[in-house]
Amino acid sequence: MRENLKFILTKAVEFILTLLVVSFFTFAAFSILPGDTASVILGPEATPEQIDSLRQELGLDKPMVEQYLNWLAGTFSGNLGQSTAFNVPVSSLIAQRLPVTLGMCALALIIVIGVSYPMAILSSRKPFHLADQVFSIIGHIAFAIPPFVLSLLLILLFSNLFGYFAVGQYYAPTDNFGGYLNSLLLPSVCIAIPKIAMIFKFLRSSIITEKASDYIKTSKAHGLSDFSILIRHVLPNTNVSAITVVSIVLSDIIGGSLIVEQVFNLPGLGRLLLMGISRRDFPLLSGMVFYLALATVIIYFVADILNNLVDPRMRLK
């Protein structure tokens, strides 16, 4: 127990250090970029005096270090500044859109795990036999189709042809939870399909390797059934490496969601990001980049903790 706590604390320190580095690069990137926030807000007709006074108001005339520290303090307390394009706080903009992207990613992750594990278990029962070959071919095809093509295909099929889903409609989870799930399901499937192919391929070979290991032979000699060997030995050992792979895929899913949102016309972070870019809304962009980085760092942090819980060799020397 003490080792666990110590490990989590060390990881937490690493986590905070990583965030500081990320925050520095985010701030530096947007400070170096050409284009002055004050002149963007005031437009091309503004006089130099007007710009100067706005710069003073926004704190842009202060030294870089001070600006960074102010921005950092704001960021960690949730105040990301005022969006220049929408004229509302960046944090409320992000908070508004977060349920869409978050829900979609969570749903996609559930689908990926829920589908790829059974597929891999079935496939590895008899490698290179019928089920395995069929799944492998489907996997290759799924992996090869770009998400936006897949999105269009699925819209055609399920929305236009069968009319199961109303594409383009979105309900807030607090208003209509069923509608919320319904509006996110199809986009989640689009994000999930290529990832299922990826995770399936990894799990399949990992399960086959584990099944050939010596301790499986020991368990067979102990008289365990194939099912208990799978549950007690094969899957836990597969999970050790699967956790790392799934965490990489999850950060990929977040990236993928930004594109799919466009196709499905969902009011998520992806569209916010695009609007921010087209209107040169630096506070919005730096806030979003930082929160996306935060999400990624959190994923790896959680993966590390999980790995540590699953694998005793990590925590005990």
Added chain:
Amino acid sequence: MNKSSSKSVNIIEIKDFSLCFPSKTEGMKPVLNKLNLSIKRGSIFGVTGNSGCGKTMTAMSIASLLPKEASIQGGDILFNGQSLLSMDPHSRRLLLGDKIGVIFQEPMSALDPLMRIEAALGEVLISHGVKDKNEIRSKIMEMLKVVGFKNPDAILNRYPHQLSGGQRQRILIAGAALLKPSLLICDEPTSALDTVTTISILELLRSMSISMGITMLFISHDLNVVGCFCDYVAVMKDGAIIEKGITSRVLRSPQTPYTLSLLRKSRLDNVLSNDFFLKPNYSETPLLEVSNMSSGYDGRLFSRQKHANVIHDISFKMYPKEVLGVIGGSGCGKTTLAKTICGLLTPTAGTMLLNDVIIGVVFQDPASCLNPSHNILWHLLEPLKAKKIKLSKLETRELLIATMKEVNLKPSYLLRYPHQLSGGQRQRVAIAMCLILKPKLIIADEPFSSLDASSAANVLSLLSSINHKYNTAILLISHNLHIVSKVASRVMVMDSGTIVESGQLSEVFASPSSQAAKDLLEAERKLNSNPNALS
């Protein structure tokens, strides 16, 4: 204790049993050929033979742990008079762990790394219907005491990586014996262990066989182990038994030429003569001078433990042409010493003076130190590339062919891949990889322990010819005292990371002064004696 109700004297009877494996080149390849074998209840029955003779497949057939692609071609196996082959898979599975226990060769990898010992042992009981948690725990504690853990409480919560190889093998024996099986199949249970641990495991198995009335089927390629442990022995070749009988009779006066040749090879009779290895001249400049050297493994960043020294304060000299033996139990630092000398680890203290010498290294497991995705040609060119030796095509070709001939491999094998070679051949490839640079010093780290007696003898005579031809010195690290005693001129005994004793071989072996050396020699003496020597 034992089920006395069954009528037959023999616990296992194998009748005309044939087994085949599908092979890409030959259709069905026979592995066992009309095998007949019966094992008397309560006895310890050894099966021996070279790699690939079918001894493991015999054991796995009884345990119904054959690979899926194996196909049984005929015959029958009776266990307690009951046909195993006509049983349904479910009841066959339930026999395992209950009536038939099995232990395997590799104690290091035979336990699930994620599972505590209590859970690993508990699953045997759970899968055979024991549900009460207290009962499970008390049974495990009892068995852990039987297999020699004085403090079973402390072991229950451990993970496998926290235990030594010998301890893990004891855990595996405990698992196999938990439900007091009538037959225990031991597949090379001691091949991965050092001599001292081997003897302790053999003594444990023998005492369990007597006190619990367990019949043992003991598979081993090591005739010394078989000789000191088994009541009966069967010698296998090409999937059939060619000789069997009481161990002392078979090993003392073998009836077939094959058994005789196996015995000779295991005693190294045919390869050893007085001038088998060159005698060094101690007045020459040493090849290698190590003084007060310490070495070990790096700690981790953000960890208090910065560096863990495995070997401390090592000092010795090696002379040209010399064969220097390094002996000691597992974990004494032998391999760390080898790694430090060849440069895989950096010494943390002390000095190591190598007088401009090219070193070659041969490791223990030839299967895992060759790259499976490249052929032998690639492996032999690798050292040349690493040393940036530029040769013309013709010179390279000649060098490659000469090297292959020297290690007794056909030049056509250059295009083969590691998996297409046998263990002995792979070890010779590893030696060829050293040899191609004409090293003055070869470090051989347990080069024989994964080989059967015949291959070991071949590799040994190869090392001898290299020693003669190129005056190459050999640092031979081994826990096989038998081989070391025959080939080394000087010997160093290591224990817990230091050299506890060193000197001329004859002196150290005749009158060891350190406890480590005494233990090793005592274990070796037991190994070379008859079954009654084990307590």
